[in-house]
Amino acid sequence: MSRALLTGRLGGRARPAIPIAALLAAVLLSSCSSDIPEDDAAGAASSEQAQDGGEGAKFFDQAAYDRQLALAGTAPRGPADKPWEQMLDPQMTDTAKYAKKGGAKGVHLCFSNAGVFNPWRQVGLKNMKAEVELHEEITKFTVLDAQGKDDKQISDIQELSGKGCDALIVSPNTTATLTPAVQEACGKLPVIVFDRGVQTDCGVTFISPIGGYAYGAAAADFLTGKVAKGGKIVALRISPGVDVLENRWAAAKKAFDKAGLQVAEVKFTDGDPSKAKSIVSDALSRHGTIDGVWMDSGATAVAAVEAFEDAGKDVPPITGEDQQDFLQAWKDKDLTAIAPAYPTFQWRTPVIAALRVLGGQEVPKQWVLPQPVVTEENFDTYYKDGMPPLHYGACGCEKLPGYPGAWGGK
Template sequence: MPRRATAAVVAVALVIGSAACTSTGKAGTGQTSGGHRSAADTAQSKFFNQADFDRQMAQRRIAPQGDPNTPWLQMIQPAMVDTGRYAKPGKKWHVCLSNAALDNPWRVTGFTTMKAEVKLHPDIGEFTVVDAGGKDDKQIADLADLQTKGCNVLIVSPNTTGALTPAVEHACQSGVPVVVFDRGVTTDCPVTFVHPIGGYAFGADSAEFIALKAGKGGKVLALRILPGVDVLENRWAAAKVIFDREGVDVVGVEFNNADPAKAKSIVSDYIQRYGTLDGVWLDAGFASVATVEAFQDAGKKAPPLTGEDEQDFLNLWKKDRLTAIAPTYPVYEWRTAIIAATWILSGRPVPHEWILPQPIITADTLDDYLDPGLPPQFFSTCGCQHMPGFPKDWGGK
């Protein structure tokens, strides 16, 4: 997918002061008894880390190493680690996955892509998958059980950061190499952590666009999925930095629990309250179409908003000529997680932190990400368009 791999990334250098830290609120409407929450009266998340923020802002400007035609193999500032002690030559490998959940279309596209990647590696003799269904206690139990199943490598996509960190540390102590991907943990014991640049970059890219379009004093609604997941917390933390700096009036910060119907209801309430909005910032794209529909139902033009690379939003963007941007959290990292596991079991060095490029979809690159014939909630950054079984295995025609 050469055009997708080379999508332009707009970089803006940021200099900010130290941020205050408090714990995040629990999932819900995002409202307090006194009314909506604004950025002005919401302190930074306990997940905010100034050094990590600065690093991701810089990484947006760094060209990744490797072939842009295979972005799932590219690396940004890799520090390679020796994996010789984990090599298992001359035998079929048992690869095990502890997955947080298959509770949204991004994860469904990702898991479909991961299974296709497994088929490309004849040395993988068995692929065992357990799904936690979005429950921390279930995933903790899953990880303990997998350590009795003879896994040669353990791949983990954590449900939440804090709760899964001790379980991942315990898995590392078993001697089986651990690959963490997608969501992170607060330990460096895994052999590699696979992820795109990160949540700060995602949040900053989208917030810069919204702030530019809304202007100083512009009224912006922030729609979030749920608290407690590091990458999502970091997206909002970065957006808050941008909105505070640019003087944007964040009139509400609301959780929708990845439920488009709930998101649409929230947006409708804010339209009734304010008459209109100058922008809607979303920490993920699941509710972007529902957001546009809320404005259409109210007889209003949708303001500048953010989305991701799911087909329903991209098609609506093109059809209605929306003012939009789609930072991505590329699905191809599900490929990279399997590839990292095979490299480790081959004794091939891997980056201790495998940082992947994170393309941004703009009006100029929108057509490059449209995949005709794919389902509405297919995510086009899967890197799967030339894999065996595409598009049928992904629900396409």
């Protein structure tokens, strides 16, 4: 059975859903628009389709939606203080055939990365490299950066497959295009795929948080609890036609319709703060009052806050992300807010998984990680004083070597 891995963290787009997609929501993402390579941002869906959302939307899958929301309420297995090692509803798979002779020692671990073209991926790679430092059994760690280019990553994977690597971690740039390269690599060494998916289940494990429906629903449910029936919502989206974003919006639209809230504006920001600010300012001019702001990515949340301030209006309930600049604004301005996360701690998990595989230990075939939501109650867990604006609170990096300096902190 092949895996229609519906990409995480706004990574490459998944193609038409295959049955496993209904089972695994974990591939959808984080959150930030900046994860999309420039040549992958123009999706197949039109702006009109993307803004419509709901059950009839092109990307909506009821079974995947139900599965993700169920997983969001599931207690994880694993260490309470190490969410990057936790698992949601795992189905374990035997890895004895991949066990390294003499155990997982003297390991040459390799990583084919889609790129570091946004702050989320930059923080994530720092996490991964620091995790490697914790394991003396890893004697060599080779990383090749595809720079957001499919053809380069195909070449990178082919190079790493013949470079003496004991295991290969892959974060694909796009879904369908990278599938043959990953399939070929699987015939040569154990492959761990994470964050973004491919349309094959040949990898030993696929690692990602819960997914886009859970993310979008968490943000929308917060607003439906804060805004009275008939209230006006502005929805700020990043790009049309990207499954993770479409799933977030579809889940939100369902929640707003059910609660009787008016979606007064649905606009795409392209991840541009100035555009986001202009959209909110125009909405205030047209509608007079906006009762809530929902976002499928929090990268431009601070700009939305500034639009209300410039108009001399109180900031209504707003959703963002675990990016430090938004958390700082939340703290400084005492916002009524929530911040779903597509946690960067997931970058630690592939290293741990690779060592377990090389040690012949079982791992989940679909390693679904928790997907935290920053709330008023747990805010202090994710806000870290002195961290740079583009840091991410759900990094799970606080006890890693070099923290906080290696992450830009004071």
